[in-house]
Amino acid sequence: MNQTVRSFEVVALLALTAVTESLFANYLPVALYLDLPLIFTLYVGWYSSPPRGAVCGIGFGLLQDAISGIYLGLNGLTKTLMGFGASYLSKWLLMEGLVARGVLIGVLSLADDLMVVGIRALLGQTIQLEIWLRILFGIPITGVAGGIFFFIYDRFKFPEKDFSQI
Amino acid sequence: MIALLQRKPVIPLAALLLANLLLLSVQVRNPENRLLIRSWSLFVFTPFASTVHFVIDGISGGVTRYALLYRAQQENEQLRAENARLGVELAQLRGIDALLSNRVENGSLQKRQFLFDTYLAPVIWKSAPFYAHRLVVNGGTRQGMHKDDAVIVPEGIVGRVWTTTPFTAEVELITNDGAAAGAMLEDSRLQGVIQGDGSDTLRWDFIPNYESVEVGDIVYTSGTDRMYPKGYPIGKVVQSQKGLAVYRDIRVKPFVDYLRLEEIMVVVSN
Numbered sequence: 460m461n462q463t464v465r466s467f468e469v470v471a472l473l474a475l476t477a478v479t480e481s482l483f484a485n486y487l488p489v490a491l492y493l494d495l496p497l498i499f500t501l502y503v504g505w506y507s508s509p510p511r512g513a514v515c516g517i518g519f520g521l522l523q524d525a526i527s528g529i530y531l532g533l534n535g536l537t538k539t540l541m542g543f544g545a546s547y548l549s550k551w552l553l554m555e556g557l558v559a560r561g562v563l564i565g566v567l568s569l570a571d572d573l574m575v576v577g578i579r580a581l582l583g584q585t586i587q588l589e590i591w592l593r594i595l596f597g598i599p600i601t602g603v604a605g606g607i608f609f610f611i612y613d614r615f616k617f618p619e620k621d622f623s624q625i
Numbered sequence: 626m627i628a629l630l631q632r633k634p635v636i637p638l639a640a641l642l643l644a645n646l647l648l649l650s651v652q653v654r655n656p657e658n659r660l661l662i663r664s665w666s667l668f669v670f671t672p673f674a675s676t677v678h679f680v681i682d683g684i685s686g687g688v689t690r691y692a693l694l695y696r697a698q699q700e701n702e703q704l705r706a707e708n709a710r711l712g713v714e715l716a717q718l719r720g721i722d723a724l725l726s727n728r729v730e731n732g733s734l735q736k737r738q739f740l741f742d743t744y745l746a747p748v749i750w751k752s753a754p755f756y757a758h759r760l761v762v763n764g765g766t767r768q769g770m771h772k773d774d775a776v777i778v779p780e781g782i783v784g785r786v787w788t789t790t791p792f793t794a795e796v797e798l799i800t801n802d803g804a805a806a807g808a809m810l811e812d813s814r815l816q817g818v819i820q821g822d823g824s825d826t827l828r829w830d831f832i833p834n835y836e837s838v839e840v841g842d843i844v845y846t847s848g849t850d851r852m853y854p855k856g857y858p859i860g861k862v863v864q865s866q867k868g869l870a871v872y873r874d875i876r877v878k879p880f881v882d883y884l885r886l887e888e889i890m891v892v893v894s895n
């Protein structure tokens with residue numbers, strides 16, 4: 460199996476994003492500490508070419524913006540960079556371990572949040588304390604959840620082959 | 626196309642980032658309640674427009690200032706001529722005003738006789754002062770000069786046209802021996818003949834001893850010689866004393882420094 464993310468998978472992840480983000484936003488706001496669109500973006504970018512990662516990133520980002528009710532393009536811009544960057548990172552880094560992936564996703568989550576905050580500041584918006592708290596709690600949550608998601612999805616998508624019977 | 630994007634992935638990235646920025650800019654307003662896209666477009670295109678304007682202005686300016694420098698020189702000559710003409714008119718009007726200050730009746734009618742046209746001509750040669758008080762100017766009959774035309778500068782009279790060629794003219798300074806002009810005092814209207822004698826001052830003849838002429842009095846042209854325009858300054862009285870005969874001995878220091886003349890104005894029509 461070719462190690463790539465197919466288009467229908469991307470569509471499915473987009474749909475999952477829409478559902479979960481809507482549910483979280485309406486019924487479980489605390490769950491928004493988890494940046495699920497970022498995890499999906501990184502995953503798609505990790506197994507895609509840089510342009511495809513960027514395109515998928517803008518999709519996840521705009522979806523997140525639309526559901527969150529903030530300016531369209533805010534997360535779209537950062538997720539575009541994240542998808543693009545993840546594609547390059549996959550070529551430079553060998554991240555098979557769960558912890559290593561979790562740490563990397565946490566770092567990228569911090570970078571993504573800082574970019575969002577920076578853009579909002581540039582747009583003249585006040586950066587409230589809640590935003591910093593969200594970043595503070597969101598980084599480990601997203602990192603851990605991302606590491607687990609990568610592990611499970613990889614196991615599901617690329618099952619380890621058992622050569623012991625050969 | 627896809628292969629190109631694969632080889633240069635920065636292109637789609639830049640396009641997507643730009644799309645995001647545009648998306649943001651059409652939603653967000655700045656403190657002046659203007660859309661960011663308008664502010665950003667102004668911010669982006671103003672330097673471009675300024676640069677274009679700077680380049681075009683620089684090119685056109687360079688062409689007009691350097692490549693077409695002959696126009697600047699022409700304009701410079703015109704401005705200098707205009708400046709000199711205005712100076713002459715100013716001096717003349719001051720003289721007229723001084724002379725007519727106590728003759729306000731029919732003033733406008735009298736002032737008409739002072740109007741004249743001039744031609745600005747650079748001095749191209751001067752004779753040695755001890756030999757002859759003459760100079761040659763770059764302008765002749767082609768420019769409308771004639772023999773006995775008055776030569777003036779804003780400070781006062783210079784002399785008259787002595788001889789002419791089509792392109793040059795020789796001017797006799799008023800200080801030359803034998804040169805003369807009708808003159809009058811500003812206040813007393815006392816008239817006489819002012820004459821050069823080869824020195825740096827002029828002799829004012831035919832002023833009776835009983836007339837009062839003080840040192841410092843200003844002498845103007847009287848117009849009686851039908852050469853110099855009336856009311857034009859000549860000089861200042863520097864010596865005035867009773868003579869041995871009927872007339873006073875009066876010396877007048879000309880206002881014009883003849884050694885430093887660079888341009889003169891010829892009265893080409895009265």
